[in-house]
Amino acid sequence: MSKKMNNDKLTIFALGGVAEIGKNMYVVQYANDIVVIDAGLKFPEEDMLGIDIVIPDITYLTENRDKVRGIVLTHGHEDHIGGLPYVLKNLNVPVYGTKLTLGLVENKLKEAGLLGDTKRVLIHADSEIQLGSTLKATFFKTNHSIPDSVGVCIETPEGNVVHTGDFKFDHTPVNDQFADLHRMGEIGKKGVLALLSDSTNAEKPGFTPSEKNVGIVLDDIFRKAQQRVVVATFASNVHRIQQVIDATYSTDRKLTIIGRSMVNVVTIAAELGYLNVPDGILIDPDEVNKMAADRVVILCTGSQGEPMSALTRMARSTHRKVDILPGDTVIIAATPVPGNEKYVGRTIDELFRLGAEVIYSGSNSGVHVSGHGSQEELKLMLNLMRPKYFIPVHGEYRMLRKHALLGESVGIDPDNIFLLDIGEMVEIQNGAARKAGKVPAGNVLIDGLGVGDVGNIVLRDRKLLSQDGILVVVVTLSKQDGTIVSGPDIISRGFVYVRESEGLLEEANRIVSSTLEKLMSENVNEWASLKTNVKDSLGRFLYEQTRRRPMILPIIMEV
Incomplete structure (x- = not known):
């Protein structure tokens, strides 16, 4: 590490992901070196009429493009990688990610025609990467609802800045990829100057149950179902998809996959070895109606009630290949993202009208567990890292506030906890931190092919x-x-x-x-x-x- 100059400052800020759910993008800057962590998107709010998606405003990064050393990705969910095709059009920098994360990113870049122009660097939990002359990144394994999730430790002349990524502590993970508690403890022992930690479930007491629990429930439902089983979940929830495949196999059924994003993720994850798909288990959607109803499982998108998704079209009887029949079992293996409750409720109503048996997370059915840690896990992370300064991220303002209170409860000085809005900077110089002004930040709205032309x-x-x-x-x-x-x-x-x-x-x-x-x-x-x-x-x-x-x-x- 280069020797610290007293007039150089360490600056940390978020361009998205604080006081909101989605479009995560965090920036660490020391002197002339900038590292970006994640580049996500979020879906539009109700009053954003006609808008398809929302990405962060990267004006600060484009104005300082010669200082940006790279974008480091924590995992492959849309709220962390979905904005990349738009960001990389204006900011051609290297992208660092684990094998599955880069696999999902490459698919996006191919669609956007950027694959050949973008430098992609494969990392793993033991990688060390030098980012400019003053910053170095190391990594640690975490549990989440997608394999290959990592946290990031940025080593700076001021001290270490740790970003947890999205995490929970699942002691019986589906893919046997355990969170590396030893590495986290070592990082904490060396000293953590600032911790940016996932606040999604900061309001939920206790621990988040293991993903394995869902597999047991799914297996039981599949065995009891008299007819077809339809499962809707997030396309990117690879662990959940694996459990659906396992339950399909153990109940001697065949599986068909419907929905473009679901097909993409399953194809990429299976090719890269992150999904174990037994030979002969997959069938084409056209074959569904030719098979006995009790031998078929349909895995599809639409767990959020999206108007054009496969499940919503089935519920409205407008899907070209699959109709919901009386007696079918429909499992919605996800909770509604805030703002989507109405759409999900409407889909469930329509499925019940068609005579289906609908099992959804609101009915205490055990078909969904969160991929994010609850209060006790957040406290564990804080105790492992023992940071001097704490910045709750990845959540709406009330979640950040609750997380700050958890930080206080484990002994962090309230004056050393910073609740930020997007664009607000925390500046650390000679070990002392303070809030220091704002950089340009906000929403860039994407409507069709137009990026930012709708204001x-x-x-x-x-x-x-x-x-x-x-x-x-x-x-x-x-x-x-x-x-x-x-x-x-x-x-x-x-x-x-x-x-x-x-x-x-x-x-x-x-x-x-x-x-x-x-x-x-x-x-x-x-x-x-x-x-x-x-x-x-x-x-x-x-x-x-x-x-x-x-x-x-x-x-x-x-x-």
């Missing part, structure tokens, strides 16, 4: 259109004397049904005509003034009549 104003217009509709007013004026040559013609969309509101629209026509004639008589012929007056007078009239405020677009032409 607050466009969203506001979409919201307005969705609430009260739009009226387009078309008028043609004479160039010579300013009289109305044709129109006004009023086109309504989403405001009122024209055939039932002819009286209202005729009166609206009359108001537009009289407004324009009055302005012409006063020699007002600036188009901006004409349009503003038409909007104001028509808007007032429509609000008085309907208590609605549609968007009004006047189009004035001259001939």
Whole structure:
């Protein structure tokens, strides 16, 4: 490590993942070396109309691109790798990840046409990587709901910064990849300057149950099911997928996989040796209806009630290949992500209407356990690391606050715990830490092929259109004397049904005509003034009549 200069500072901040669930991206900077940990996405909130996904704002990184030494990935979930194709278009830096994580990333980069341009570096739990002249990264194994998850220790001249990644302490993991408690203890013994730790389950007391428990429950359900079994889970929950495969095999059934993301993950994980798929167990979706109902398992996407997912389409009887039949057993092996409860509830209702037996996590069924540690595991991590400074990450603000209280309960000085918003920096110099200003941070919205071209104003217009509709007013004026040559013609969309509101629209026509004639008589012929007056007078009239405020677009032409 290079000798510390007193005027160099260590800076830590999040561009996503604090005070929110998703789009995790954390930055550690010392002098002229920047390391980025993860580059995730999150799904849009309800008021983000038409938006497909949300990624972090990386303005700070692009402005300092010559200092960014690489992006280090903790594991292969969408909220940690989903933003990479967009980030790498603007920031061509090396990407470091474990075997399965890079396998999933490469699939994304291939789709985005970036595979050839991106340097990918394979790491494992014993790797050491030098990142610039002042930073070095080492790793430690963790348990999560996907194999090959690691935590990261960034060695800096100020001290060690540890990011746990997503973790739980599962003492009977499905893949026998145990969390490396010894390595964590060693890192803690050497001294941890700052710990960034997963806060997802900071509100949940006790311990998170083992993933193995789910396998036992699935096996039992499969044996009792009289007909087909449909299992919906996260495509990236590789451990859960393995347990579905095991239960299918032990009950002598055949398995078909439906949903593009599920097929992708199963293909990659099986090719890389992270899924054990017995020969002859997989069948094509077309064969499902040709087999006896009690011999079939269908593994699909849709555990979050997503409108276009396989399970939702089956529930609505619009899937091309599979219909849900009375007596089928449907297992939703996931809990709803905050904000998705309504969609999941609707899907469950529709499945019950079709006569299916639905087993879901809200019914205390044991078909889901979290991949994140609960309070006692978070305390264990804090005690293993014994950090001087503690920064709770990966959670909504209330989760970060609860995690901070857990930190206090195990003896961390409250003054050494930092609750951050995205962009807020913690600066550490000569061992002393303080909050120090902000870097640009926020949401970049992706709509179709457009990245960041939809902002607050466009969203506001979409919201307005969705609430009260739009009226387009078309008028043609004479160039010579300013009289109305044709129109006004009023086109309504989403405001009122024209055939039932002819009286209202005729009166609206009359108001537009009289407004324009009055302005012409006063020699007002600036188009901006004409349009503003038409909007104001028509808007007032429509609000008085309907208590609605549609968007009004006047189009004035001259001939």
